[in-house]
Amino acid sequence: MSEPTIYEQIGGEATFRRIVDIFYARVEADPRLRHLFPADLEPGKEHQRLFLMQYFGGPRTYSERRGHPRLRMRHAPFPIGPRERDAWLEHMLAALNEAGVPEPARSVMENYFRHAAQAMMNRLGED
DSSP, X not given: OOOOOHHHHTTTHHHHHXXXXXXXXXXXXXXXXXXXXXXXXXXXXXXXXXXXXXXXXXXXXXXXXXXSOOHHHHHTTSOOOHHHHHHHHHHHHHHHHHTTOOTTHHHHHHHHHHHHHHXXXXXXXXX
């Protein structure tokens, strides 16, 4: 038998939905990030939820609907510097905490989010 995926360890789709809902509620209230997102947050929430579920071992629905994630390309139009990176990571880690993601899955997810946040940066300064 294989080890359960992160998706399975944390409770499947319901937990990912909770993480994404918490994250987007925080983004919606944050002037450091809100301007980077469209007025209607629902499509982005769906995309993020499906991506995270797939990345952490759940259904491959994201790729079936949207193809390869191409995260850097999809985020390239948005100015992401240290301020935006830090705000995004702050909200994502808070969402993991609030959703009650247990160890060891939490540490695995946090590590991914730290690397992903850094990789999405496309500008150096705060200007």
